[in-house]
Amino acid sequence: MMAANIADLFEHAVDAFPDRVAVACGERTSTYAELESSANRLAHVLRDHGLGPGDHIGLLAGNSIEAVAALLAVYKLRAVAVNINYRYVENELQYLFTDAELTALLHDPEFAGRVANVRPAVPALRVVVPLVAGEWADADPGRDFGTRSGDDVYLLYTGGTTGYPKGVIWRQEDVWRALGGGIDFMSGIPLADEWAQTALGAESGGMVRLCLAPLIHGNAQWAALAALFAGDTVVMLPRFDPGATWQAVERHRVNAVVLIGDAMARPLIDAYRKGSYDASSLAAVTSSAALFSPVVKREYMETFPTIMITDAIGSSETGFAGIGVVADVAGGAVDGPRVMPGRDTIVIDEYGHRAPPGVIGRLARGGHLPLGYFKDEAKTKALFTQVDGVRYAVPGDFARLEDDGTITLLGRGNTCVNTGGEKVFPEEVEGALKAHPGVFDVLVIGAADDLLGQRVAALIQTRSGVRVDPADLDAHVRARLAGYKAPRSVWFVDRIERTISGKADYRWAHEYARTHTPEDRHAD
Secondary structure, eight states, rough: OOOHHHHHHHHHHHHOOSEEEEEEEEEEEEHHHHHHHHHHHHHHHHHHHHTTTTTHHHHHHHSSSSHHHHHHHHHHOOOOEEOOOOOOHHHHHHHHHHHTTOOOOEEEEHHHHHHHGGGGGGOOOOOEEEEOTTTTSSSOOOOOOOOOTTTTTTEEEESSSSSSSSSEEEEEEOOOOOOSSSSTTTTTTBSSTTHHHHHHHHHHOOOEEESOOOOSHHHHHHHHHHHTTTTTTEEEEOOOOHHHHHHHHHTTTEEEEEEEEHHHHHHHHHHHHHHHHOOOTOEEEEEESSSHHHHHHHHHHHOTTSSEEEEEEEETTTTTEEEEEEEOOTTTTTOEEEEEETEEEEOTTTTSOOOTTEEEEEEEOSSSHHHHHHHTTHHHHHHHEOOOEEEEESEOOOEOTTTSSOOOEEEEEOOOEEEETTTEEEHHHHHHHHHHTTTTEEEEEEETTTEEEEEEEEEEEEEEEEEEEHHHHHHHHHHHGGGGGOOOOEEEEEEEOOOOSSOOOHHHHHHHHHSOOOOOOOOO
């Protein structure tokens, strides 16, 4: 009987490819056998502390081989790993430690001070283990943790750009099908069984995949886990650095780069064009989880004309929802990602029915779905709906079904700007602004307006040494979008603040707009 479980899927690859390099980070590498041994030793240490199935164990760590081993160790015990943003200050850590009901915490030594200060306020947190290379080298390396189940829980904390993060709960078998490679993302066909990825890895000889986001983010976590299930090599950087990224591509002969939107893609392509790197091994670049704007896609196509560039959509609440191969980007295009939807992905109109082509509705995904939000029955109930007797998760992304069957993702509903009764999706305006040669990064928000309710507003980071004329910028946008979508308030900032994964930090943006006078403001 098949029981797809994260630890089992990894162990299948260990048994098939013990001598392949599993993870490379910085100057260090670890084979599958070495990573297995390290994960088993830590799992035994945790079990000796009385931890086991169902315990919530936090991971407060940057990218490292030890962090990967820690994640696997938790799943080997049938415990629940909880991803924690290492940028959090003490009050945020206290909230998450408490909300996630942590009984144990694994952390990088550099965070020891913050952990010590927070720990007295979280009495349930009884075990704290620093992640130090070689620290548990004397523990038992054996694999003797009993039978696991596809019903074992996977928990991912998500959000935090507009409010406190929330935990999304999945069965491990379902999240594997939705995010971990349990389906072929291009064809939508489910894999036959839990050994299929290992079999594919044996045929391919193993690819080398560079995961740029922090491991605590769902994008990198599942890119890394899916690669490990298939016997591939996962390359990570201790922190995102464009030059170091291309050095890693050259050094490890990377075949595929997995990144998160423009926040990573734009500085990467700039660094490549300014430097001298051997990227001849590169065959694919894929983006998900944030805006990958048309102008940046075009730069990649021009620079790497022979590689496959893809843009995927999905969320922590739906898993994979669709993927598009970037084949051509018109000079004036500003739409969001246009993808071929997965077989269980639809658009729902305002009446709760399947939306016809051309109608803006909410993106929804059926099939393998999460159980809901951790400890939040109201949000869980609101997440799901039924269409024609089929259950779907509907996290709040607006989208439009096109005549050719593709879907264009427009943006998240809670960031949509309602200006004078018109809905404006920030991603569309950001795409238009980024097409201006003087703009490097931008965040679009809704600012309070006495007449319109909200006005479209933009915080703009220009390219180094470049001054952009607001009137020229306004004309540039109006040549591409309807006039009501053009920003009526503009702030030029030194740097756009983003989360560690490259997503928009809307709390920072709204606070900046509230406390600073815009450089440009007009009524029309």
